[in-house]
Amino acid sequence: MAGLDTCRMQAGRSRKMIHAQIKVSGQVQGVGFRPFVYRLAHELGLAGWVRNSSAGVEIAVEGEQPQVMRLIERLQSEPPVLARVENITHDLRNTHGELHGFSIAASRDGAVLTGIAPDAAICPDCLSELFDPADRRYRHPFINCIQCGPRYTLTARLPYDRAHTSMAKFAQCPACQREYDNPVSRRFHAQPNACPQCGPRLRLFDAQWRPIEADDPVAAVAACLRDGQIAAIKGIGGFHLACTQDAAARLRDGKRREQKPFAVMVLNLRSAQRYADVSAGEAGLLTAAERPVVLLHKTENCDAQLPGIAPGLSRIGLMLPYAPLHYLLFHELLGRPQGTDWLEAENSIALVMTSANPGGEPLVKDDDEARASLAGLADVFLTHDRDILHRCDDSVMKWQGSAPAFIRRARGYTPRRIALPFAGPPVLACGGWLKNTVCLTRGDEAFVSQHIGDLDHAGARHMLDETVDYLRDILDVQPQAVAHDLHPDFYSTAFAQRYAAEHDLPVIAVQHHHAHIAAVCAEHGVTEAVIGLALDGVGLGTDGSAWGGELLRVQGADFERIGHLAPLPQPGGDRAAREPWRMAAAALHELGRGDEITTRFSAQPAAATVREMLQRGVNCSATTSMGRLFDAAAGLLGVCETQGYEGHAAMMLESLAERRSIPSPLMGEGWGEGEIWRVTSHEGQSLKTSPLLHASPTRGEGLSLDFQSLLKQLADCKDPVYGAALFHASIAAGLSDWVLRAAQQHSIRVVALGGGCFLNSILSETLTKNLSQQGLRVLGARQLPPNDGAISFGQAAVALCHITQGD
Secondary structure (H helix, E strand, O other): OEOHHHHHHHHOOOOOEEEEEEEEEEEOOOOOHHHHHHHHHHHHOOEEEEEEEOOEEEEEEEEEHHHHHHHHHHHHHOOOOOOEEEEEEEEEEEOOOOOOOEEEOOOEOOOOOOOOOOOEOOOHHHHHHHOOOOOOOOOOOOOOEOOEEOOHHHEOOOOOOHHHEOOOOOOOOHHHHHHHHOOOOOOOOOOOOOEOOOEOOEEEEEOOOOEOOOOOHHHHHHHHHHOOOOEEEEOOOOEEEEEOHHHHHHHHHHOOOOOOOOEEEOOOHHHHOOOEOOOHHHHHHHHOOOOOEEEEEEOOOHHHHOOOOOOOOOEEEEEOOOOHHHHHHHHHHOOOOOOOHHHOOOOOOOEEEEEOOHHHOOOOOOHHHHHHHOOOOOOEEEEEOOOOOOOOOOOEEEEEOOEEEEEEOOOOOOOOEEEEEEEEOOEEEOOOOOOEOOEEEEEEEEEEOOOOEOOOOHHHHHHHHHHHHHHHHHHOOOOOEEEEEOOOOOHHHHHHHHHHHHOOOOEEEEOHHHHHHHHHHHHOOOOOOEEEEEEEEEEEOOOOOEEEEEEEEEEOOEEEEEEEEOOEEEEOOOHHHHOHHHHHHHHHHHOOOHHHHHHHOOOOOOHHHHHHHHHHOOOEEEEOOHHHHHHHHHHHOOOOOOOOOOOHHHHHHHHHHOOOOOOOHHHOOOOOOOOOOEEEEOOOOEEEOOOOOOOOOOOOOOEEEEOHHHHHHHHOOOOHHHHHHHHHHHHHHHHHHHHHHHHHHHOOOEEEEEOHHHHOHHHHHHHHHHHHHOOOEEEOOOOOOOOHHHHHHHHHHHHHHHHHHOO
């Protein structure tokens, strides 16, 4: 079996007739790959056929050897826009001409070895047709072709054929069928192919779910939006709740979302620049076929134009339209301008487009759910009769350092495979509690689900169940082992144990922060030992306590805790994570200033009780969490006493820190007297008391990092902007020193950064810069978020190592 690297050499041989059997794997179904091969074969004068298979795409061609070799080269170098070719193999033999003509053959079933493509935004060709009055798909909200449209969300199983999608119930009209059957058409074997005659069709309902008769449902909804109403709109992966700025406050009340930021949809890049500063990298993210929500730094007058959309934050989440229906709404709101120039012209229309998931439940995806869950929230419902088989929320990203970073990985990216640096039997990993995802492996590939959400909601638990079933079916994989978090009370743990028992499978528990670091290592293909810095809100440690600021030595299935942040008490346990003032009170208590608690937090009815709890050590479990350290800082500075959503205090603190530049303590300038942090051995020996990075390595067995002196400075700081900047600069410097010391001590040159705190750009970028300058290789999350959305992937990687290493 020959590889692609031999093609040029073989092409130079005599012009004899050869037969080639070619197999292509990767993201090659549902992206126009077969039509591409058909056109290429005709161009090169080759006979044969192409077909989908469970392994990808299979091709048989005959012709002169140079032309056959040229086809194989171009499969790799010129694939369709949405294709991701991962491997091409071919067998060659001499022939006397057994094949005649070139055709697209019926798909072949078998063991599934390929994957389905993610959903893609409407392409420029379809967009041009959408607003061409002479085109038969003029203003058709379901226009698509082989270059764009829904894939994952409407596919029931592979191979990717219309009969296996939610389009199966829509018989194509003669015109659509001719396009579908025509190899030179852009809609040749485009499975969601549709037009106004053959459907799907929009439907409109009022707040009481009574049908509204409208000649043009889009025009009717646009009129409702202009009037300040809230519309529930069924899209690609589920429903959005949409409104203009005038209704945003009412939507916030209805969703019980007092402070959490909303995503906003604008028409194009020029319109986005009214509200945010957009770099070249960010522009690429906004306009990509995946169309994520992108967190961008606000312009100076953004809050004046869009008050209350992202309160107290330096960034706003913007996205561009990705479904034809979105563009039709903008077209209508702009008064139906002629031509297509308006698509690139700046305008002031900004639509709040938030996920229709009341109370934190999973995204609503069908009419029955919308009717039951969105009653009282939406004034009008715009829906349609193309079923969404798999709910898939908008992905959320931001540009961090020199690369994009995921905050939530879902529509547009799911279910792309992630290559593993090792292979093994299929493993099902069930993730954590917050930001849950599940992961299923197949050989040396991992498939991480779309964002499922927090498992304290029954709907999210049901979504976990159905997502496991779907991944198992579409990949044709039966797990041979199941992995879960160490915490016994998580639903994902109970599900894993139940599934394993029902199928008589081994079950593997993986410590939370080990999974964070393993996920980063696996996506980078690193199998050697690393120093792992895991910073997040909470994860159950092997000692039964709450971890969250951990220095680990990790290699495959093994990890060692070599350091942690100095613990702080959590008065009220988990409640302290929702009320940063409690962590600030804990810091004051640790500083010997507990008598200040009731005066500083006089607005909190429980202040006196919390002071007494700390004094008596009652219900004050300790945590080493970096997330809680952020909360303590926010509380001490008066930035945020009670959180409106997870990460609220930390995000506000970061936004304030961006306003002020403070010299790094590593530079030894601009600092007051006294130490900023202290590194100690587990035996209590002080190893670090001065703000210098270049300290001699120690031989201690464990390193504890204490920021008590920093907390004292924050407790006395009257300027929250300066205090936030001081906090960020100090923790980045202290962590850099801590990690470097551990790397030297253990003779390791690779550092992996994992955990939700690394969504903080200041922390992530500064740490990466500091450690890289000291000659360390620094790994961060790229294909998945650094937060708990990657936990399932890390669990799967650790479990595979356990299995293959025989542990």
